[in-house]
Amino acid sequence: MxxxxxxxxxxxxxxxxxxxxxxxxxxxxxxxxxxxxxxxxxxxxxxxxxxxxxxxxxxxxxxxxxxxxxxxxxxxxxxxxxxxxxxxxxxxxxxxxxxxxxxxxxxxxxxxxxxxxxxxxxxxxxxxxxxxxxxxxxxxxxxxxxxxxxxxxxxxxPHADLQPVAIIPAERSETHVTRGLLPDKVPHADAAFAAGRGALAVHAISTRPDLLLPALADRLHQDYRESAWPSTIRVVRELRAAGVAAAVSGAGPTVLALTTDGVVPQGVDLAGFTVLPVAVDRSGVTVEPFE
Incomplete structure (x- = not known):
């Protein structure tokens, strides 16, 4: 081509x-x-x-x-x-x-x-x-x-009912900076927690969306990065307290709310954030010839 x-x-x-x-x-x-x-x-x-x-x-x-x-x-x-x-x-x-x-x-x-x-x-x-x-x-x-x-x-x-919502702040974050906030070692209990919840996340996202809230819990990286984006961590905590499966998206500062209805509840302070419902992509990268 x-x-x-x-x-x-x-x-x-x-x-x-x-x-x-x-x-x-x-x-x-x-x-x-x-x-x-x-x-x-x-x-x-x-x-x-x-x-x-x-x-x-x-x-x-x-x-x-x-x-x-x-x-x-x-x-x-x-x-x-x-x-x-x-x-x-x-x-x-x-x-x-x-x-x-x-x-x-x-x-x-x-x-x-x-x-x-x-x-x-x-x-x-x-x-x-x-x-x-x-x-x-x-x-x-x-x-x-x-x-x-x-x-x-x-x-x-992924399960057909998933309706992700990206909650995107105006601020930017660089991966190399936020990785620098992570410790070289974590407690054994936190490592065991991460192993269990990571495995549960695969099951919840593919088969049991009712388990998304516990599945997306984290002790491995998010709290260590709070100084980089405190508003992001606050929104994650408020959403989870309201029963919404939420986590930091990648290196942040976007928040991912993984829902089955595409709804972010009232009462969560989202000032400075843009709420963007976005479907799961199921095809990946596509390539086609053109003239």
């Missing part, structure tokens, strides 16, 4: 105690068009990040395209790139993961190759973990892990 159009979903990761292990794709999409040229590079960006992201070889989608091309032995003379971004940047909704997956998927599409396990591993290597990229790649709910230096993931079909 000489031109491809890629649609790649946002993602929410951790889902409570499933730190770096659980992710889910959301129906909020970046759309990327990539084409081969006789030489050079052109980059256009509209929507989220249009005024701030690089327009050269350091653009994350371009870096992902280049890395995938090298991996699969595809060497276009030049590239054109157009990004229409809808996923908010630095909000914990997987914008960087979507850029990485979109670029890799575009390279595979241009080379006429189906996405494979090498694509997942390459995408996860960019991030250092596979939860967000696997969700954007595969759609649905994913369980991600690393085995002997190889990133892997398994897809699980």
């Amino acid at each position: 000489t031109r491809v159009r890629v649609r790649v979903p946002a993602s929410t990761a951790n889902l409570g105690s499933g730190f770096d292990a659980l992710g889910m794709a959301l129906a909020l999409y970046d759309e990327i068009e990539v084409w081969t040229t006789d030489g050079g590079l052109s980059v256009e960006v509209t929507g989220e990040g249009a005024d701030t992201v690089a327009k050269d070889e350091t653009h994350l989608v371009v870096r992902a395209v280049r890395a995938a091309c090298e991996l699969i032995g595809f060497a276009p003379a030049g590239l054109g790139l157009s990004c229409a971004n809808a996923i908010p940047h630095a909000r914990g909704l997987g914008s960087s993961a979507a850029a990485i997956v979109g670029g890799i998927a575009a390279a595979y599409g241009l080379a006429g190759r189906p996405l494979d396990d090498d694509a997942l591993h390459l995408a996860a290597a960019f991030e250092g973990h596979a939860d967000n990229v696997a969700a954007s790649l595969l759609g649905g709910l994913v369980v991600a892990w690393e085995d002997d230096g190889r990133f892997r993931a398994a897809r699980v079909e």
Whole structure:
């Protein structure tokens, strides 16, 4: 192919105690068009990040395209790139993961190759973990892990009744900053709690939505990050006190409310937040040729 159009979903990761292990794709999409040229590079960006992201070889989608091309032995003379971004940047909704997956998927599409396990591993290597990229790649709910230096993931079909709500603040957060707030060690009791609730989250999201509230409880990372985004943690606590399964989305500061009715109850102070009902994406990244 000489031109491809890629649609790649946002993602929410951790889902409570499933730190770096659980992710889910959301129906909020970046759309990327990539084409081969006789030489050079052109980059256009509209929507989220249009005024701030690089327009050269350091653009994350371009870096992902280049890395995938090298991996699969595809060497276009030049590239054109157009990004229409809808996923908010630095909000914990997987914008960087979507850029990485979109670029890799575009390279595979241009080379006429189906996405494979090498694509997942390459995408996860960019991030250092596979939860967000696997969700954007595969759609649905994913369980991600690393085995002997190889990133892997398994897809699980989410329950049909799930109606996620993203509660998005204006403030931004950078993953490398919030990771720096985490301790090197956690109490054994908290590790055991996380193992049980992470497993329960898979069951609740796929089969038993009535168990979502206990399933999304966390002792592993959220409280340690409270100093970075106190309003986010307050909203999570208020929602959970009202019976809503809520957790920090990824590295924050977005709050994920995982509901079956799409309703956020009255009485929770959401000043400074935008409430965005968003469906589960069940297809993952898509690639198609265009002229």
